[in-house]
Amino acid sequence: MNASSERFAKSQEYFERAARVIPGGIYGSKSPGFLVPGHFPYYLSSASGCRIKDVDGNEFIDYLCGYGSQIVGYGNPEVDRRALAQIAVGDLLNQPHPVMVELAERLVGSVSGMDWAVFSKNGSDMTTLATSLAMAETGKQIVIAAEDAYHGATNWCSSNVFPVFASEEQRNIAYFQYNDIAGLEALFARHRGKIACVILTPYHHPTFKPQLMPSPDFFPTVERLCATEGAYFIMDDIRANYRLDAAGSHVRFDAHPQMVTMGKAMANGYPLSVLLGTKDLAVTASGFFITGTYWMSGAPMLAAMATLDEIERLGGVPRLEKLGAILKEGLESLGAAAGFGARVSGPLAIPYLTFDEDPNLYFNQRFCAAMADRGIFIHPHHNWFISLALTEKDLEITLDAARGSFAQMAAERQSFRAGPPR
């Protein structure tokens, strides 16, 4: 056993056991291969604030936030107090808890342009419901989406590429490159009269690639084309919600969708997602059979109410951006000083690091592994998330680790098996 495998001995032991009874051991985006095996834990056991602890007792300052959900910190006392109080007296009941009404009112009152809300558990539930509503309302089948955008793990939008799905669920999804106005216009022309909706994220956050902000004329074009076609514009805000604008990320870019999906950060890790929509879709939505056994449990909705309060109390988007700016400036300047083209892209509160000279991400993998060795959990292939539980002191520790990691990479640079990539 080498030093790194000793560090994660229990993680590996669990993983070996898992592989015997769980396909893939750990499936999907949490699969060890998506990180850098040997440098990251596979199983975590606890967390507090912005720190996570693995089954071997290693601790990390965390920049993944449970894939975005932990916006006010792991185990936020106020969120947990309110949610756990409800759990003690009954979470999942036959009928909804009244907090559902309060939360819907609060979201309709705060998310710009929206008139109604329905709740479920996962983001995928809501992106699927949104596109289905658009199809039902328009009687049309084509859904336009951006290449490499993630809208969930359901067949219509997932990366499960099997011919049987390609000929059915995926048949009516037409793709263009995010921000490519000419490409979008061409799709509208090709499918004229058949387009139910366009589903887009407020900015483009593909895995493995620098993040891309919308160009100024992108959303106005989307809206113009949708209006002419009689198609709906769905903003999938699941990854970005509450990290760009409290009134919905679309406000940040002056966009005007007819439906908005949210999830992740809205309940600080308690399972909850929401679809919001405009008045003209309310009748179709009310005639739709929308249900799931757990969809109306009360505690996550109470957690959402508390999360929204805590986001406000802890300084909201301005505070997240202040922290994110320190991280971005620190990483870019430390990288440059060590001779690397380190670039942080994406919104300040949802950053992602890539190296200009290495589109294949060899450097990302080395840097993130070196950071993990120093107790900082940043992802080599997926965007990161800033938490309101982070402090300036945590960032100082992070940037110290970055200084060491860049120095290590600079020293190793000559011996990189892959060499400096093309």
Add this chain to the structure above:
Amino acid sequence: MKRKIEALSREEKAILAGIRLSVTAHLVAEVAAVDKDLAVLCKAPFTLSLAAAGVPGRAKLICRDGAISVWFGDRHGDELGASTKGAAGGMLLFPNARACARSLAGGRGVIIPLPFGIAFPRALRFFKAAASRAPALLRSPDLPPTIKARLLLAATVHGLSAVAGDSWLEKRMHHFPDGIAQVVAGDALFLLEKKGRMIRVLENEPNGRSDAAALRIPDAILTFSSPESAIAVLSGKRQAVVALGAGEVTIAGLLSLIQGLFSVLDRLSWYLGVGVGEDEK
């Protein structure tokens, strides 16, 4: 669900036969390089084609200067080499894809020998010996792990190349990026180039044709930490994900390329699991 060859479409049968043709041809070439008895049979030059009626892919073994090189492609491809005088051998033709898949998986099957030249008897002698030697060698406990890993890796990469054109994979092939992946196990190193719907093995090309692409820095690298770990994974005894989690396999660079190749590997395994006949070898 295990499939039987009868349940495959015409195209799938052809793909399966193509995989078997390519893997067998490359494997016998690799085995000839490490086996003394076979080396003796490679002293004089010959060529030998392996084909099956109704299957576009065919393999050609070219023995020259004591070494075997392999060409695999469809019949309109640029069949290389074999201009050596007196080397013309002939063809072993399987009457159909099923017979080909079954015979080359070790079962019974009809083969039609088609001699084209005077080297045919020695070509046939070599092939018969090599085709039975390869599986025996792979089963032998005395085979050094470095060689076994190399043989299994060669079979895998050429299998990937042969299965890539399957129309079942069309969307999948478009779904992951083009690029060059390097696969390493001990001192065996293979470079695979994925481009559109094609996967090409760049290393060990016949005629020593050195490929500019092979000199590029690979876009992704998959490394087995030891020949033993390569053997365990490539022979299906250890799940690739577990080996990855345990650090016995490392991947670096363009991860989406490696993930994509893994998904092609799944399809290859599916083909290799197809029941080919009553003895189901």
